[in-house]
Amino acid sequence: MHEEEIKKLFHRQEHYVLGTYSPTDLVLTRGALTRVWDIHDNQYLDFTSGISVCNLGHCHPRVTEAIQRQAATLVHVSNLFMNNNQPELAARIAQNSFDGKVFFCNSGAEANEGLIKFARRWGNENGRHQIITMENSFHGRTLATLAATGRAKYRKGFQPDTPGFLHVPFNSIDAARAAVNDTTAAILLEPVQGEGGVIPAHSDYLTALRQLCDENGILLLFDEVQCGMGRTGTLFAYQKYGVIPDGMAMAKALANGFPIGAFEVKSEYADILPPGTHASTFGGNPLACAAGVAVFDTFEKEDILDNCNRMAAYLWDELSNLAQRHDTVLDIRGMGLMIGIELASPVKPLVQRARENGLLVLSAGENVLRLLPPLVIEANDVDRAVSIIDKCLDA
Numbered sequence: 001m002h003e004e005e006i007k008k009l010f011h012r013q014e015h016y017v018l019g020t021y022s023p024t025d026l027v028l029t030r031g032a033l034t035r036v037w038d039i040h041d042n043q044y045l046d047f048t049s050g051i052s053v054c055n056l057g058h059c060h061p062r063v064t065e066a067i068q069r070q071a072a073t074l075v076h077v078s079n080l081f082m083n084n085n086q087p088e089l090a091a092r093i094a095q096n097s098f099d100g101k102v103f104f105c106n107s108g109a110e111a112n113e114g115l116i117k118f119a120r121r122w123g124n125e126n127g128r129h130q131i132i133t134m135e136n137s138f139h140g141r142t143l144a145t146l147a148a149t150g151r152a153k154y155r156k157g158f159q160p161d162t163p164g165f166l167h168v169p170f171n172s173i174d175a176a177r178a179a180v181n182d183t184t185a186a187i188l189l190e191p192v193q194g195e196g197g198v199i200p201a202h203s204d205y206l207t208a209l210r211q212l213c214d215e216n217g218i219l220l221l222f223d224e225v226q227c228g229m230g231r232t233g234t235l236f237a238y239q240k241y242g243v244i245p246d247g248m249a250m251a252k253a254l255a256n257g258f259p260i261g262a263f264e265v266k267s268e269y270a271d272i273l274p275p276g277t278h279a280s281t282f283g284g285n286p287l288a289c290a291a292g293v294a295v296f297d298t299f300e301k302e303d304i305l306d307n308c309n310r311m312a313a314y315l316w317d318e319l320s321n322l323a324q325r326h327d328t329v330l331d332i333r334g335m336g337l338m339i340g341i342e343l344a345s346p347v348k349p350l351v352q353r354a355r356e357n358g359l360l361v362l363s364a365g366e367n368v369l370r371l372l373p374p375l376v377i378e379a380n381d382v383d384r385a386v387s388i389i390d391k392c393l394d395a
């Protein structure tokens, strides 16, 4: 890109794009699996995957081919008609999770919003409406999902909060037990908290939550928007725990970057949302679903989970060696290729230094470095990333 064009681009960003984000000045123009390139054609190893979206890597050939083919065939029809990709993607999701039915939408927030509506409609008849969620959680930016989100800073300035949500400490079964009452409809949580600092639920905690919900006849709902789609080494994180939810939200990596969201509810609850109770214009359109089906095809044909688990084992080993060399590393946590490295100091300068050295990484809060590499990374990508982080920690 010429200097003049670059100047114009920045001018347009500043003058015409609403400033809800504060992006760095890095402008990315193309990607291929584990790599992305900027406007100056500098190459980066991407350990962010667009925040756990491009889990199969950028422009994965199978997904690209499916999008191109479908874009030339049929992009959109309304849900007044059936299309041939939506039932296929719903079947792939249900066959790879639990016996359930799926509603399609366009984002993680919209998926959680739908799950919340499902829980309300299920509970309404017997006076149950309250949803218990976790402190430090993140569920999205719509008004209901903001209210569900257990971090006050996101809600600041948007009062009044949407009523009907109660936040309790994560990983405390006593707190959850104390919060349940006759008005409780559901407990909603991320099996591995992402934005909150990459914190996995304890295994006995999820088991106890399932039991608590069963004893009280309330719903257990999982937000797998960030931790789902292979990120933790199983297709959905809950499968690591062997605790099956009554409903689950997914989005991000479901179509490897093509916008999509979905929620699934157990088949026994399928009648809770009959015709006319919920809808979304773009939800489940042929193009998004074609991309989603290609994602499932890729998981099946390329043994993505096997690679994820092998690379995760290697990366965790290398990171624990690195932790021994740097006192500033306080903790390494997470699951599979969803990893948080807690530092004794703010992480922002390290993110910047890593970028200057050709590696893209994320933060989660002030002190946690978050790694979400594509599940298709290879051993030499791990070596490169760890050596750059090592060098940045030295600095």
Ligand SMILES: Cc1ncc(COP(=O)(O)O)c(C=O)c1O
Binding pocket: 051, 106, 107, 108, 109, 110, 112, 138, 139, 140, 141, 190, 194, 195, 223, 224, 225, 226, 227, 251, 252
């Ligand atoms: C766990 C979780 N839920 C929901 C969301 C919201 O998803 P979206 O930004 O697609 O609305 C996110 C986004 O980061 C998330 O991490």
